[in-house]
Amino acid sequence: MKAGTLPMLFGQTVTALHCVGIGGMGLGPLAIYLAGRGFVVSGEDDAMTDGMRAQLISAGIVITSAGAVPDNARLVVCSSAITPAHPAAIAAKTRGLPVVRRGELLAEVTRDRKLVAVCGSHGKTSTTAMLITALRVAGFPAGYVLGGLFNAGTVPPACAGSNDWVVAEIDESDGTIGRFNPEITVTVNLDWDHPDHYRRQEDLEAAFGALFARTRGAVLVSEVCAMSGKVAAAAAARITFGSTGDYRAEIISDRDGEIELELAGRFSAGRATVRAFGGFNAINATAALAAAHLMGVTVAPDRLLAAYPGVRRRQAVLLATKTMTVIEDYAHHPAEIRALLGSLRQRTGGRLVVVFQPHRYSRTAQFKAGFADALALSDAVYLIDVYGAGEVPLAGGSTADVCVELKRVAPNLSVIYHRGDHTRTLEMLTRDRQAGDLVAFVGAGDIDVMARDWLKAVDAEYWDKAVEALRAVVSGETQVKREESLARKTTIGIGGAARIYAEPAGVKDLQALVSEAKSLALSVIALGRGSNLIVPDEGVDAVVISLRQPAWEVFEPRAGGHVWVGAGLRLKNLCGLAAKAGLVGFEFLEGIPGNLGGALRMNAGAMGGWMFDVVEEVQAMTFGGEIRTWKKADMHVDYRHCAELHDTIALGALLRPASKSEAGEIARQIDVYKEKRQKSQPREPSAGCIFKNPPGDSAGRLIDVSGLKGERVGDAEVSATHANFIVNRGHASAAEVIELVRRVRAQVEQAKGVLLEPEVLLYGKNWKDVL
Numbered sequence: 001m002k003a004g005t006l007p008m009l010f011g012q013t014v015t016a017l018h019c020v021g022i023g024g025m026g027l028g029p030l031a032i033y034l035a036g037r038g039f040v041v042s043g044e045d046d047a048m049t050d051g052m053r054a055q056l057i058s059a060g061i062v063i064t065s066a067g068a069v070p071d072n073a074r075l076v077v078c079s080s081a082i083t084p085a086h087p088a089a090i091a092a093k094t095r096g097l098p099v100v101r102r103g104e105l106l107a108e109v110t111r112d113r114k115l116v117a118v119c120g121s122h123g124k125t126s127t128t129a130m131l132i133t134a135l136r137v138a139g140f141p142a143g144y145v146l147g148g149l150f151n152a153g154t155v156p157p158a159c160a161g162s163n164d165w166v167v168a169e170i171d172e173s174d175g176t177i178g179r180f181n182p183e184i185t186v187t188v189n190l191d192w193d194h195p196d197h198y199r200r201q202e203d204l205e206a207a208f209g210a211l212f213a214r215t216r217g218a219v220l221v222s223e224v225c226a227m228s229g230k231v232a233a234a235a236a237a238r239i240t241f242g243s244t245g246d247y248r249a250e251i252i253s254d255r256d257g258e259i260e261l262e263l264a265g266r267f268s269a270g271r272a273t274v275r276a277f278g279g280f281n282a283i284n285a286t287a288a289l290a291a292a293h294l295m296g297v298t299v300a301p302d303r304l305l306a307a308y309p310g311v312r313r314r315q316a317v318l319l320a321t322k323t324m325t326v327i328e329d330y331a332h333h334p335a336e337i338r339a340l341l342g343s344l345r346q347r348t349g350g351r352l353v354v355v356f357q358p359h360r361y362s363r364t365a366q367f368k369a370g371f372a373d374a375l376a377l378s379d380a381v382y383l384i385d386v387y388g389a390g391e392v393p394l395a396g397g398s399t400a401d402v403c404v405e406l407k408r409v410a411p412n413l414s415v416i417y418h419r420g421d422h423t424r425t426l427e428m429l430t431r432d433r434q435a436g437d438l439v440a441f442v443g444a445g446d447i448d449v450m451a452r453d454w455l456k457a458v459d460a461e462y463w464d465k466a467v468e469a470l471r472a473v474v475s476g477e478t479q480v481k482r483e484e485s486l487a488r489k490t491t492i493g494i495g496g497a498a499r500i501y502a503e504p505a506g507v508k509d510l511q512a513l514v515s516e517a518k519s520l521a522l523s524v525i526a527l528g529r530g531s532n533l534i535v536p537d538e539g540v541d542a543v544v545i546s547l548r549q550p551a552w553e554v555f556e557p558r559a560g561g562h563v564w565v566g567a568g569l570r571l572k573n574l575c576g577l578a579a580k581a582g583l584v585g586f587e588f589l590e591g592i593p594g595n596l597g598g599a600l601r602m603n604a605g606a607m608g609g610w611m612f613d614v615v616e617e618v619q620a621m622t623f624g625g626e627i628r629t630w631k632k633a634d635m636h637v638d639y640r641h642c643a644e645l646h647d648t649i650a651l652g653a654l655l656r657p658a659s660k661s662e663a664g665e666i667a668r669q670i671d672v673y674k675e676k677r678q679k680s681q682p683r684e685p686s687a688g689c690i691f692k693n694p695p696g697d698s699a700g701r702l703i704d705v706s707g708l709k710g711e712r713v714g715d716a717e718v719s720a721t722h723a724n725f726i727v728n729r730g731h732a733s734a735a736e737v738i739e740l741v742r743r744v745r746a747q748v749e750q751a752k753g754v755l756l757e758p759e760v761l762l763y764g765k766n767w768k769d770v771l
């Protein structure tokens, strides 16, 4: 949208505005939405997560230092944590700039849209995120503003959209709810909270009653929530959802992080798969699918939430190994904690251990008995001091008060609390942990940071022990390293470290490594020359095995004119050695920068030839240490894929030359291919072709005609030489490449109606989880 078409804000023409507290989950996404609507947006925050910073930068928002309100800003918006003494608030006052709150600005900027307001006490962020996911999957281009970040960092938390709808999570905590006039209001549930603002339950009910009365269309409320039923009773267009009601969904199964729902009522009958767990998420999903239907989405709901990426800090699984699961959740009201712990209890056969940080003194004073009742559902509790969120301590509202209540309701429960010393409390957690524990870090304060720091320390200890165990089973010639950088082992030069990296000296050591890794429940993953990989910035939680030692580089002529080649031999050397021996048929491999193992796994191809054209049989080791040999005819091979090498490590292959010829002639053919390649491919570091060619077309052509050559995110750039290559212009990160992949896919789909699938691999992960 051009600056000239910007909506008026508070009766003024504003083109540029400044956001104070832009790193927060409320203001950050709103800033991104505003930038998408065409405003020039800047912002500042003294505590910002990397995830939010990346999203803001990607939206073109300028991050300034504290109090540096840009000269062109005509409006300042502050998060609720900002006091009038903040340097930016003082600067705004000095310059006479209006200062508004997040809710006020959100209401103002969505006034010219059909607003779907998602509100309620518990689960509104998840419900909003599910609704956004459903709309995106259905291709319904509504704008949206989430109050959090998606787990898949590549899905932005806000988008301006291209129709007249906008979905936004609205917050009742500071009274700005009174500013909204929605088209549809979705109320997940109601429960008395925010006693600092709503002194009595009736005050909260009155605020929602007024919102329902101002809603132009449907008021969607839960069938089972008594308070929302009561408040919505007077609403003319009241529609209900739940296991009974107008939109009905019944849980058929809830396992392995996936819920299956049976739909009825105003949903056309059928099922829906939701990638989440727990009864509360089934309700959130029902509300989201009902809202999508009311907005006019006609696509069947069965798969709309099948790839729901989840929201950060909502049942986020930080670790899931055979010995321990660690979850982090934002729950900060007794009802939320009870629902969370109830569903976690069903997920684990081991102990349910909870680390809880109460949020706000006022809430703790009001609900300490409720917190104790909910926490009593666990097997052990570790308490952290209250996160004040700007409040001053309040008598009766401390963690010590929760501790007293907890000891009263559950005298036999193990409760650990060291006032003012959370480090000591977490040391106790480390000391006491048992195999099979499910540890849940719960709260809305900075407990997410504590969870990650704790996990890092525990995790480091875990991998340190594992590396020692692996070193103990191999010979001195085998290298086993901890936190080895993988960026230098890839052609694009990007990515984090392998938690453990090994270069086995031979078959015996490889066998020992994979067997020991299996007994320690560690994942194993092979690495070739890293020429078809994007290694994530956070690295790989696995034992990475590279066949770089001489034992794996053999080239041995065998009977019948065949040749046995080790999986570690580089394709360039294979080509050269074959040419020298007068063996024809391998020339097409010249210029593919992998080794034989990687080329087998990817069924690499060029100049009309495929790797498996010249394969007779393949030998591989399973992750259990067993050696297997397959004839080519028994293998399942297709475009850039070999099924048998998915969970095995290729050791070598028997190759079959096409014929014999004179070495000079073969070398001449290699030179022809080399020249062709040099003319058509970029020289900058890359990971080869990013996308698979769709049937009957070329991905490079589609990207080119979609006008994407030169498109750039940070230092990642679509090559101007060959549009199906993303090149690293210097210091590109994996996050930048992923963002560029997402952008290219979306724009090619929009321009040409073709959804490209990545050819390059996201090492140790699945593209599905990030796109």
Ligand SMILES: Cc1cc2nc3c(=O)[nH]c(=O)nc-3n(C[C@H](O)[C@H](O)[C@H](O)COP(=O)(O)OP(=O)(O)OC[C@H]3O[C@@H](n4cnc5c(N)ncnc54)[C@H](O)[C@@H]3O)c2cc1C
Pocket: 491, 525, 526, 527, 528, 529, 530, 531, 532, 533, 547, 567, 591, 592, 593, 594, 595, 596, 597, 598, 599, 600, 601, 602, 603, 604, 605, 606, 645, 648, 649, 650, 651, 681, 686, 687, 688, 689, 761
């Ligand atoms: C400039 C450039 C040009 C390229 N041109 C082409 C081309 O023309 N045609 C083409 O097909 N590709 C091309 N590629 C992509 C890439 O070179 C090929 O896919 C190559 O086969 C990958 O081999 P690698 O050893 O680098 O494997 P890696 O990238 O290291 O790994 C790829 C996959 O193979 C697995 N793997 C590695 N070794 C083994 C093993 N021993 N056993 C089992 N699995 C293993 C890995 O786990 C991973 O899943 C190009 C890449 C670049 C950078």
